[in-house]
Amino acid sequence: MKIAVNTGGGDAPGLNAVLRALTLGAESRGLEAWGIRHGYRGLLEPEEEGLVRLDRAAVRGIAHLGGTILGSTNRGDPFAWPVLRGGALTPVDRGTEVAERLAAQGFEALVVLGGDGSLRIAQKLLGRGVPRVIGVPKTIDNDLPGTDRCFGFSTAVSTAVEALDRLHTTAQAHDRVMVAEVMGRDAGFIALHAGVAGGADVILIPELPFDLERVAEKILARERAGRRFSIVVAAEGASARGGSSSVLAPADAFREHVRLGGVGALVAQQLERLTGKEARSLVLGHLLRGGSPVAEDRVLAQRLGAAAARFLAGTTASGLVAVRGGEVVFAPLECVLAPPRRVSLEDDLITTARDLGICFGDEERPAP
Numbered sequence: 463m464k465i466a467v468n469t470g471g472g473d474a475p476g477l478n479a480v481l482r483a484l485t486l487g488a489e490s491r492g493l494e495a496w497g498i499r500h501g502y503r504g505l506l507e508p509e510e511e512g513l514v515r516l517d518r519a520a521v522r523g524i525a526h527l528g529g530t531i532l533g534s535t536n537r538g539d540p541f542a543w544p545v546l547r548g549g550a551l552t553p554v555d556r557g558t559e560v561a562e563r564l565a566a567q568g569f570e571a572l573v574v575l576g577g578d579g580s581l582r583i584a585q586k587l588l589g590r591g592v593p594r595v596i597g598v599p600k601t602i603d604n605d606l607p608g609t610d611r612c613f614g615f616s617t618a619v620s621t622a623v624e625a626l627d628r629l630h631t632t633a634q635a636h637d638r639v640m641v642a643e644v645m646g647r648d649a650g651f652i653a654l655h656a657g658v659a660g661g662a663d664v665i666l667i668p669e670l671p672f673d674l675e676r677v678a679e680k681i682l683a684r685e686r687a688g689r690r691f692s693i694v695v696a697a698e699g700a701s702a703r704g705g706s707s708s709v710l711a712p713a714d715a716f717r718e719h720v721r722l723g724g725v726g727a728l729v730a731q732q733l734e735r736l737t738g739k740e741a742r743s744l745v746l747g748h749l750l751r752g753g754s755p756v757a758e759d760r761v762l763a764q765r766l767g768a769a770a771a772r773f774l775a776g777t778t779a780s781g782l783v784a785v786r787g788g789e790v791v792f793a794p795l796e797c798v799l800a801p802p803r804r805v806s807l808e809d810d811l812i813t814t815a816r817d818l819g820i821c822f823g824d825e826e827r828p829a830p
């Protein structure tokens with residue numbers, strides 16, 4: 463059986479580790495794996511990109527590398543393919559063409575390493591004649607429905623924690639408030655986990671709209687206790703109560719989601735006014751997507767990749783290789799159509815954070 467693999471959409475550390483495990487697992491089961499370059503571009507514009515044979519030699523020594531050996535794009539939706547017409551980019555539906563080109567080359571299954579956008583596209587391709595799709599959950603945001611975990615998340619959290627450790631020393635030296643903005647879209651998983659691990663004093667997440675007066679109270683209480691600096695972690699999708707998220711660019715015909723960003727700067731500016739303390743902000747942004755996957759992501763990615771090969775060889779179904787309760791399971795692909803996951807307010811980590819005295823800027827007071 464010939465299978466095609468695609469790593470389109472925002473990258474996440476661990477993509478190469480999945481490719482390695484999938485390729486080795488496929489090879490040992492007699493499956494022939496091919497990688498599509500740059501999302502679907504390798505199929506739709508093969509003269510520019512094309513396909514890469516994924517065999518043992520092609521994936522040798524790549525598990526520890528960030529990025530993806532296949533390349534990616536965030537403008538690669540075959541149902542809204544950017545085509546230059548009359549001097550402007552126009553979205554063109556080339557979904558059926560993807561199915562036809564896969565069939566013409568003898569591919570019997572498509573494996574998509576993707577977040578919600580890429581996997582919804584893959585699900586739609588089933589309706590256009592792609593015979594089988596296997597999804598592998600990828601996103602640093604960890605918000606994909608249907609799975610408890612996505613590869614890339616642990617690395618993003620570790621990178622954010624390293625940044626927070628560094629911010630502590632400069633914040634302390636200058637008695638400043640430092641606000642670090644982290645990715646995560648409408649979910650606060652990265653902010654919550656990094657904030658707890660990195661000893662933040664304040665964590666702002668989209669699931670708990672904040673009131674900066676409360677945050678200022680927390681910072682001033684620390685000041686009175688002799689702690690003259692504070693570290694704030696703000697998820698990019700966090701917003702003030704009654705307000706909305708900070709948007710850098712709107713969604714468009716080629717981009718399903720708005721581009722979030724700017725909340726960290728706003729929070730720092732207002733905290734300066736409310737506390738009289740110097741505040742600075744920084745956006746960790748794409749640093750969280752870059753670099754080598756941490757060990758946990760290398761393990762998870764290879765478990766998922768190997769499981770994808772097993773499901774390909776052992777079943778005839780489409781599905782999502784998901785993590786549930788610590789186990790890797792084969793879930794129905796339709797799971798990815800549910801709304802993105804968000805931090806549950808019942809999450810033990812929220813309670814733990816409050817017990818540690820971390821302020822979320824909401825109604826509930828942190829422990830003294």
Ligand code: F6P
Binds near residue numbers: 536721722751
């Ligand atoms: O979904 C992953 C993610 O990294 C989000 O956290 C972030 O909002 C978005 O992608 C950024 O995408 P881009 O690479 O298009 O800037």
